[in-house]
Amino acid sequence: MANMASGNTVAEVAHLIGDAARANMLAALMGGQALTAGELARHAGVTPQTTSGHLIKLTEARLLAVERQGRHRYYRLASPEVAQAIHALSVLAVAGPKRHHPIGPKDAALRLARTCYDHIAGRLALALADSLVREGHVILSDGAGLVTDCGRRFLTDFGINTEALHARRPLCRTCLDWSERRPHIAGQLGAALLGNALEQGWLMRTPESRALRITRSGEIGFATTFRLPLNWREQPGR
Amino acid sequence: MANMASGNTVAEVAHLIGDAARANMLAALMGGQALTAGELARHAGVTPQTTSGHLIKLTEARLLAVERQGRHRYYRLASPEVAQAIHALSVLAVAGPKRHHPIGPKDAALRLARTCYDHIAGRLALALADSLVREGHVILSDGAGLVTDCGRRFLTDFGINTEALHARRPLCRTCLDWSERRPHIAGQLGAALLGNALEQGWLMRTPESRALRITRSGEIGFATTFRLPLNWREQPGR
DNA sequence: CGGACATTTCGGTATCTGCCGAAACATGGT
DNA sequence: ACCATGTTTCGGCAGATACCGAAATGTCCG
Numbered sequence: 001m002a003n004m005a006s007g008n009t010v011a012e013v014a015h016l017i018g019d020a021a022r023a024n025m026l027a028a029l030m031g032g033q034a035l036t037a038g039e040l041a042r043h044a045g046v047t048p049q050t051t052s053g054h055l056i057k058l059t060e061a062r063l064l065a066v067e068r069q070g071r072h073r074y075y076r077l078a079s080p081e082v083a084q085a086i087h088a089l090s091v092l093a094v095a096g097p098k099r100h101h102p103i104g105p106k107d108a109a110l111r112l113a114r115t116c117y118d119h120i121a122g123r124l125a126l127a128l129a130d131s132l133v134r135e136g137h138v139i140l141s142d143g144a145g146l147v148t149d150c151g152r153r154f155l156t157d158f159g160i161n162t163e164a165l166h167a168r169r170p171l172c173r174t175c176l177d178w179s180e181r182r183p184h185i186a187g188q189l190g191a192a193l194l195g196n197a198l199e200q201g202w203l204m205r206t207p208e209s210r211a212l213r214i215t216r217s218g219e220i221g222f223a224t225t226f227r228l229p230l231n232w233r234e235q236p237g238r
Numbered sequence: 239m240a241n242m243a244s245g246n247t248v249a250e251v252a253h254l255i256g257d258a259a260r261a262n263m264l265a266a267l268m269g270g271q272a273l274t275a276g277e278l279a280r281h282a283g284v285t286p287q288t289t290s291g292h293l294i295k296l297t298e299a300r301l302l303a304v305e306r307q308g309r310h311r312y313y314r315l316a317s318p319e320v321a322q323a324i325h326a327l328s329v330l331a332v333a334g335p336k337r338h339h340p341i342g343p344k345d346a347a348l349r350l351a352r353t354c355y356d357h358i359a360g361r362l363a364l365a366l367a368d369s370l371v372r373e374g375h376v377i378l379s380d381g382a383g384l385v386t387d388c389g390r391r392f393l394t395d396f397g398i399n400t401e402a403l404h405a406r407r408p409l410c411r412t413c414l415d416w417s418e419r420r421p422h423i424a425g426q427l428g429a430a431l432l433g434n435a436l437e438q439g440w441l442m443r444t445p446e447s448r449a450l451r452i453t454r455s456g457e458i459g460f461a462t463t464f465r466l467p468l469n470w471r472e473q474p475g476r
Numbered sequence: 477c478g479g480a481c482a483t484t485t486c487g488g489t490a491t492c493t494g495c496c497g498a499a500a501c502a503t504g505g506t
Numbered sequence: 507a508c509c510a511t512g513t514t515t516c517g518g519c520a521g522a523t524a525c526c527g528a529a530a531t532g533t534c535c536g
Contacts, residue, residue: 010324010331011261018253019494027248037513050495052514063330069510071503086248086327092301093248139384146377146384151469257524275483290484309482309533442533 008061016061018087021046022054026063026077026086031210032115032194034067034074051076083117087175112233113203113212116175119190120197120212127232128193129184135227140183148191158225159200160192197222246299254299255327259284260292264301264315264324269355270432272305272312321355325413347449351441352469354413357428358435358450362460365470366431367422373465375393378421385427396463397438398430435460 017023019045028035028043035043041051055075058064065078077083113124120128132138137151147155152162165188175186185193197203202218214222222228256260259282261410265271266281270320273281281287293313296302312366315321351362370376375389385393403426413424423431435441440456452460460466 008331009261010265010327011258013256013327013330014252014254014261015256018249018251018256020247020249021494023247023249023252031429038511044354046494047496048513049497049515053494056514073513081326081329085323085330088319088323088326089248089251092323095248113355180456259524263504276481284524285526287485287527291524296486311483 009098012198013061013063016057016063017086019054021050022058025051025054025058025075027090028066029075029077030083030086030117032118033205034073034076036074038072040075065120077117080118087117107211109206109213110209111213113214114210115194115205115212116186116210117186118194119175119184119186120194121184121201122174122212123233124214125184125190126182127228128222128226129182131226131228132185138185138189145185145187145189153190157191159196160189165189165192166194239301251301251323254295254301255324257292258282260296262295263289263292263313263422264320265328267302267313267315268321268324270355271443272314274310276310278313315355318356318435325355345449348447348450351450351452352441352448353450354422354448355433356425356432357413357422357424358432358441359413359422361471362450362452363422363428363465364420366460366464367420369466370423371405375428376423383423383425383427383445393427393430397434398427403427403430424448470475 017026024044025040037051037055038048040055041048044051044054045089046054055064055066061067062078063082064075067074067076076132077086112123113120113122115121116125119125126181129138129140132151133140135151135154136148137154139146139148147162154163175190184190194203197218198205199211200217200221201215202221204213204215206213255264259475262282263278266278275293276286276291278309279286282289282292284292293302293304293311297304297313300316301314301320305312305314315324339429349360351358351360352437353359354363357363367376367378370389373380373389373392375392377384377386385400391402413422413428432441435456436443438455438459439453440459442453444451
């Protein structure tokens with residue numbers, strides 16, 4: 001069958017995501033970093049040959065983008081829209097009647113702070129969102145969010161150019177947290193917050209995980225800049 | 239295989255949507271109305287037996303909800319989250335490089351006004367969104383939206399109880415329009431707008447289509463209440 | 477009860493495609 | 507040049523499942 005380089009249907013896109021191996025790869029890429037074909041193979045639990053086939057399909061369908069670097073090939077989600085679609089599906093996946101996560105003994109770090117495609121998730125993200133709302137910098141009405149003038153000044157001081165963000169993406173979106181069940185800040189603002197925190201050395205990515213490590217300066221920086229309550233780590237959410 | 243009544247995975251959910259017949263059924267249900275198994279069979283282009291199997295799977299996975307009524311079974315999307323997921327996928331589906339819709343000679347009506355799950359889409363929806371923004375009733379920052387105090391009063395006068403809306407769903411979300419490429423108002427506010435318009439007899443559903451018919455009183459009502467510009471029908475968007 | 481209609485169950489077929497082993501290709505280091 | 511590593515291509519197999527025809531079940535109507 002002739003391969004039309006463009007135009008997928010909903011069914012075709014869903015069919016691509018609807019395979020365990022491919023879904024695992026996409027989930028791994030939800031961490032926001034580009035991964036090599038080999039790493040993705042390990043995440044998916046299949047051999048490199050099999051992985052290669054999957055990656056070709058995903059790339060041709062424009063769900064992934066590739067970048068060659070020496071003998072490696074780095075794959076990443078092709079666009080924020082892809083991340084959004086996967087997120088929307090994962091909401092349905094968890095939605096089954098009762099399935100409160102079987103505790104994460106080893107994902108304590110993940111619960112504290114992790115990446116969610118391009119922004120921060122976990123309790124840190126909730127604390128930041130609470131702070132921004134409490135201080136009147138951002139107004140959240142569930143799935144929607146808005147940066148106030150006061151918030152714009154605050155973020156500018158923090159080092160985020162709110163003027164430059166007005167591209168196609170929502171300035172401020174919320175994203176349901178996986179561990180806790182409250183929304184945190186996603187969208188362009190969420191991406192900018194993560195970017196700045198990494199740049200300032202407040203957060204560091206961890207190699208083989210989506211977990212984020214909070215540095216010593218980050219401890220202080222977050223607490224003072226965002227006036228976090230002392231107990232923000234324990235707060236189980238609600 | 240043991241049927242776990244709960245807990246799907248992302249891959250399982252996507253796999254269900256990733257079949258042409260099932261995707262067609264879901265797309266048909268994006269109109270917001272409940273449809274019978276037979277109607278869905280026609281939409282999907284397969285026989286009733288085949289359809290039955292699909293519907294059982296979709297229902298067990300909690301993507302659809304059923305309601306028996308005599309010898310009919312009415313199926314509808316189980317939750318707004320399902321609609322959101324399908325919408326997110328359809329964004330990716332169209333995203334292929336170039337695929338501007340091959341004109342719709344017969345979907346002129348669809349372009350003008352149609353349902354999108356539970357809210358209004360089409361040029362009417364764009365005109366309404368423009369109006370709400372222009373009058374300062376709603377502030378949109380791309381994917382996010384917010385109802386102002388002034389807007390709250392306006393909507394209350396219109397017959398929408400904005401206090402009662404504060405459930406789990408976003409009060410105001412935007413949704414990328416399929417024909418035109420601009421966001422319109424979805425979420426609870428979008429649903430309330432559609433509901434009120436139907437109740438007041440400003441809009442009427444059409445039997446076998448997602449198109450909405452604008453009644454005579456609707457012509458006048460929309461134009462005066464929302465101060466629509468005279469040419470809102472022609473505006474091709476951008 | 478019997479006939480029309482909506483929906484489901486059962487059984488069998490055909491197709492699709494995910495998987496791996498083996499081997500080729502590509503790149504970088506020594 | 508050689509080898510190690512990362513990735514792709516090829517070929518064949520096996521499991522999953524979408525499809526339909528035939529027939530059963532359920533529901534309304536007269």
